[in-house]
Amino acid sequence: MSPRRVTLADVAKIAGVSPTTASLVLSGRGRELRISQDVEQRVLKAAAELQYRPNIVSVGLRTGTTRTIGFVSDTIATSRLAGDMIKGALEAARERGFMLFIGETEGDPELERLLLQAMHDRQVDGLILAAMYTRTIRVPKVMGAAPAVLLNALPKQRSPLPSVLPDEVEAGRRAARVLLDAGHREGIHLVGAGPGRRDVPPGGSVAAVERLIGIREVLGEAGVKVAGGHVCADWQPEYGLAATRALLEGARPRALICFNDRIALGAYQALDDFGLKVPGDVSVVSFDDHPIAAWMRPKLTTVALPHYELGRKAVDVLFAEMGRDGDDAVQEGAVREGEVREGEVHRVPMPVRLRESVAAATP
Amino acid sequence: MSPRRVTLADVAKIAGVSPTTASLVLSGRGRELRISQDVEQRVLKAAAELQYRPNIVSVGLRTGTTRTIGFVSDTIATSRLAGDMIKGALEAARERGFMLFIGETEGDPELERLLLQAMHDRQVDGLILAAMYTRTIRVPKVMGAAPAVLLNALPKQRSPLPSVLPDEVEAGRRAARVLLDAGHREGIHLVGAGPGRRDVPPGGSVAAVERLIGIREVLGEAGVKVAGGHVCADWQPEYGLAATRALLEGARPRALICFNDRIALGAYQALDDFGLKVPGDVSVVSFDDHPIAAWMRPKLTTVALPHYELGRKAVDVLFAEMGRDGDDAVQEGAVREGEVREGEVHRVPMPVRLRESVAAATP
DNA sequence: TCGCATTGCTAATCCGATTTAGCAAACCGA
DNA sequence: TCGGTTTGCTAAATCGGATTAGCAATGCGA
Helix, strand or coil, X not given: CCCCCCCHHHHHHHHCCCHHHHHHHHCCCCCCCCXXXXXXXXHHXXXXXXXXXXXXXXXXXXXXXXXXXEEEECCCCCXXXXXXXXXXXXXXXXXXXXXXXXXXXXXXXXXXXXXHHHHHHCCCCEEEEEEEEEEEECCCCCCCCCCEEEEEEEECCCCCCCEEEECHHHHHHHHHHXXXXXXXXXXXXXXXXXXXXXXXXXXXXXXXXXHHHHHHHHHXXXXXXCCEEEECCCCCHHHHXXXXXXXXXXXXXXXXXXXXXXXXXXXXHHXXXXXXXXXXXXXXXXXXXXXXXXXXXXXXXXXECCXXXXXXXXXXXXXXXXXXXXXXXXXHCCCCCCCCCCCCEEEXXXXXXXXXXXXXXXX | CCCCCCCHHHHHHHHCCCHHHHHHHHCCCCCCCCXXXXXXXXXXXXXXXXCCCCCHHHHHHHHCCCCEEEEEECCCCCCCHHHHHHHHHHHXXXXXXXXXXXXXXXXXXXXXXXXXXXXXXXXXXEEEEEEEEEEEECCCCCCCCCCEEEEEEEECCCCCCCEEEECHHHHHHHHHHHHHHCCCCCCEEXXXXXXXXXXXXXXXCHXXXXXXXHHHHHHHHCCCCCCEEEECCCXXXXXXXXXXXXXXXXXXXXXXXXXXXXXXXXXXXXXXXXXXXXXXXXXXXXXXXXXXXXXXXXXXXXXXCCHHHHHHHHHHXXXXXXXXXXXXXHHHCCCCCCCCCCCCEEEECCCEECCCCCCCCCC
């Protein structure tokens, strides 16, 4: 059926040279090893004629490099978030001639181990371990066999792995600035977390903690006092609805900072129930840029999770990591024996999507 | 840094046997080739102690099989549709110990060729070529080097490749039956396509044509006449809104069959504008089960695209295809010389998601 | 004309498994 | 006791390249 692959030996035979010579020419080392122009041309011509393509499996066996990266995430099907992350990683990898193995653990550590094993068995050159929602994860021991990067996750224990994360603190600052820029200084309520530094949902949500820090920092510096805050146990629309209802029974907010778009969806409904218009009566700013944000009426102004960029960045960092492999930790200098090097943390900016849910404050 | 991989040779040495024997035992062929119990146990024990894992790259070189399949789609980041498809494929593959290479062409034929090449270079055992929206595609020549399956796509030219598609005709029937079962026989309007068999949007949407066939078939058999139909050039909310508005200016529908959920979203808005309640005044049934469907109020009853199942099925079909490789087309009997075998078309059922947008007809 | 570089290419080995061919020892019947 | 089986294992080839070591031919100075 399929006509046997063209091999280097075929090219060599057609060109009338040894496989060694053909290999040398095709790997570009012909010049430095003084292969004559004539021979070089013959090999190149033969390779082109036969449409020769090196067998990466073979190269992988010999050189140990398969031009392949493993991408393991806890889940990829939930919303399109993961899709964008993978897309970013895919493109960045492809630009360097690398392919991606995709794996999904569904949060099962055993499955995770199996997947990492399977990838290791296939000699991946590097690994990306990704979480769909920013959180701390336990780094499996299997890692460390190859260069690796944590994506959207921080190591639970001290680990030398670098990580790539959205810049949530700065996102908090930006959300707050959106309101300040529109002139809001009174009646700003937080929905999802706050108002105090410690008022975050249980479960140690990285996003909650960091967004809150950024928000409080900017509002504090501007001398603006947060009018109120409501922690939501779960960041789902129904909780946003309930929290906003409760809020509206005791106050007349002028602006809401919702901690994510699903909460904002619930808040919209509560505002509607109370006959309040967005953004005329109440401005709303939120986080994530969940697909729903652009569907809502009025369209929601939100600080976007840069999934695509996160994926790209992870690959960039991974390549840097792969480059550093030969020159082992020794020359890292400051790192002492037995001390675990701390992985660098890379923050990817979260852009503001200005839409229709914020209006200028009426004095 | 990383302690060199454990190889078969290591296991053999520890067990005190030759690599050949170790290989025989570990591949399960020890029995038939009369390896003694004693030796078998020693090898097994050594392998377990060393945590030996065969290097798949090496096996790939020797046997030509890499336990890997390539999944190439036009885009994966748009909505979570693709995510589910990949998830299904991923799980089905993993169950057989296979991994997936993911690639994305963004509709660029050159990129597609490059990706298929790259996968071929890595000796994938099979390929899945997927489209995000059901359509006909031109099958690149590069295919055919390995067993392959079309997913959510039909070949533009005659091709021996099997394809896996959602059963849209039956979906059309089901949507119509949802309304019939609720007692609707009057005032049923179609939004997106229809009412005539030929009234479909330009671009040759497979879904439009087939859904319409199913709808017309069931309504026709029940002796129910379609009250009206509106083709939408693009199946987006704004088109659904416009079409439904136009409809409402001249008629009082009792039920709407929207050709997808985004159209239904627009229709909801138009109905609201005219002061009509869903489902009290007008029942709505739709297609796709886009994530938005569960967010809409009232929740939308829709016939779901079974992305996850499509992904799984594609892998199943691919494995069947891979199984048939040795026994070439010859014994297919009826296929004559030079005649291209037609690929089988597999239809995956589309389940109805009964939610809140359909009410019993009031006589 | 000899010795030594330099030029230009190739033979041989290796990566880590699978697979084919085959060998030594034990056994068996005549 | 000898030829032929059977038993139980191993040497060697193979997959398709990369890499190391080395070889023949030419050039050049002394």
